[in-house]
Amino acid sequence: MHFDLTETQQLIRQTARDFSVKELEPGAGERERKGQFPKDLLKKMAELGLMGVNVPEQFGGVEAGVVAYSLAMMEVARACGSTAVTMSVTNMVAEIICKFGTESQKQAHVPKLTSGEYVAGAFALSEPGCGSDPASMRTTAKRTDKGWVLNGTKQFITSGEYAGVSVVWARTGGPGGKGISAFLMPADTQGLEIGPEEKKMGLRASNTVSMILEDALLPIDALLGEENRGFRIALTALDGGRIGVSSQAVGIAQAALNAALDYAKERHTFGKPIGEHQAIGWMLADSATELEAARLLILQAAYLKEQGRAFTRQASMAKVFSTEAANRICARAFQIHGGYGYVEDYPVERFLRDARVTTIYEGTSEIQRLVIARDLLRN
Numbered sequence: 001m002h003f004d005l006t007e008t009q010q011l012i013r014q015t016a017r018d019f020s021v022k023e024l025e026p027g028a029g030e031r032e033r034k035g036q037f038p039k040d041l042l043k044k045m046a047e048l049g050l051m052g053v054n055v056p057e058q059f060g061g062v063e064a065g066v067v068a069y070s071l072a073m074m075e076v077a078r079a080c081g082s083t084a085v086t087m088s089v090t091n092m093v094a095e096i097i098c099k100f101g102t103e104s105q106k107q108a109h110v111p112k113l114t115s116g117e118y119v120a121g122a123f124a125l126s127e128p129g130c131g132s133d134p135a136s137m138r139t140t141a142k143r144t145d146k147g148w149v150l151n152g153t154k155q156f157i158t159s160g161e162y163a164g165v166s167v168v169w170a171r172t173g174g175p176g177g178k179g180i181s182a183f184l185m186p187a188d189t190q191g192l193e194i195g196p197e198e199k200k201m202g203l204r205a206s207n208t209v210s211m212i213l214e215d216a217l218l219p220i221d222a223l224l225g226e227e228n229r230g231f232r233i234a235l236t237a238l239d240g241g242r243i244g245v246s247s248q249a250v251g252i253a254q255a256a257l258n259a260a261l262d263y264a265k266e267r268h269t270f271g272k273p274i275g276e277h278q279a280i281g282w283m284l285a286d287s288a289t290e291l292e293a294a295r296l297l298i299l300q301a302a303y304l305k306e307q308g309r310a311f312t313r314q315a316s317m318a319k320v321f322s323t324e325a326a327n328r329i330c331a332r333a334f335q336i337h338g339g340y341g342y343v344e345d346y347p348v349e350r351f352l353r354d355a356r357v358t359t360i361y362e363g364t365s366e367i368q369r370l371v372i373a374r375d376l377l378r379n
């Protein structure tokens with residue numbers, strides 16, 4: 001067993017780091033305050049390969065694997081949490097289409113996602129009345145002579161307003177997970193309306209909207225995978241997506257720890273830097289230890305996925321631990337900053353706000369524990 005990264009993994013991480021430090025970090029606070037979606041930056045990221053890190057080269061990806069993807073995500077999130085979630089969902093959508101799509105679906109959409117021709121991709125699973133329990137969704141899709149006709153509302157859809165293509169789930173059969181199908185829905189779909197942007201606590205430079213489907217018309221070949229077998233596609237995609245969001249949480253937490261370290265060295269009380277007081281030193285030590293543990297759990301899940309092995313339990317363990325640790329690490333960084341943590345002149349209040357949602361989206365902490373417990377009891 002060794003922990004060294006391959007040359008490719010190092011290269012991808014360095015590429016993401018250089019771009020993040022130079023291009024993403026400088027304006028991150030301002031973009032977040034203004035709620036400015038980073039369209040141009042996303043295009044540049046696509047040109048660097050960051051929108052298809054684990055996507056085959058033949059569809060414009062860099063085929064660098066899941067570990068490289070996770071490392072890149074950590075770097076991007078360290079600079080800008082909002083950009084990181086947009087990158088996470090776009091990579092997830094490109095990967096799902098590669099895994100479950102027909103050749104023509106892959107050709108039609110994946111190169112546009114990886115090249116930045118599509119600003120982003122979206123994953124439209126949640127609804128106003130179902131987030132944790134998507135098998136109870138109410139959106140329907142009916143096969144007609146003209147094509148599939150979809151009706152319903154999707155809620156909290158990341159990048160929904162900017163997505164060139166969205167994967168949308170709808171009920172095509174009976175109740176529960178066995179009656180759900182997945183579809184590829186282009187942005188210009190007739191009958192698709194984008195709701196107003198959500199006013200969020202954090203990640204304000206990412207886009208979160210509802211998608212209203214009123215007799216939305218899709219061609220018959222928009223079906224992704226088999227009819228009534230779409231729920232498994234969602235769960236497979238979410239396993240991978242959880243590695244992305246865990247990596248995002250670790251990136252944000254790393255930024256918070258770095259800020260706390262800087263501040264602990266420069267701020268003096270009682271005649272010495274505050275970091276030399278045991279109360280602060282222990283907070284820093286706990287944060288660094290939890291961050292390291294989170295990183296290792298995530299890279300283990302990424303490694304298993306990359307090897308084609310089962311990784312559901314490990315992805316959920318990584319998600320619950322890293323996102324909860326990120327919240328603790330950001331809260332400690334905030335506390336270490338004292339009154340300065342509470343004002344926008346320092347970035348830690350943004351890190352705390354950005355980290356908060358990571359224990360909720362892509363499956364809440366409670367859902368991760370449910371997945372882990374079920375797996376433990378079954379195996």
Ligand code: CAA
Nearest residue numbers: 131132133134135158177232235236238312361362363367
């Ligand atoms: N991979 C593939 N298939 C799986 C699977 C997995 N990880 N887990 C279960 N399955 C299969 C089962 O074997 C079963 O197959 P059959 O129908 O053939 O028997 C089927 O999928 C249904 O499984 P369950 O009966 O276990 O399903 P369930 O309804 O009890 O729910 C759940 C399971 C894990 C709780 C699931 O509902 C879940 O993950 N909920 C959370 C949803 C979520 O994460 N939403 C996030 C929204 S997207 C988002 O947030 C994106 C963003 O913007 C950042």
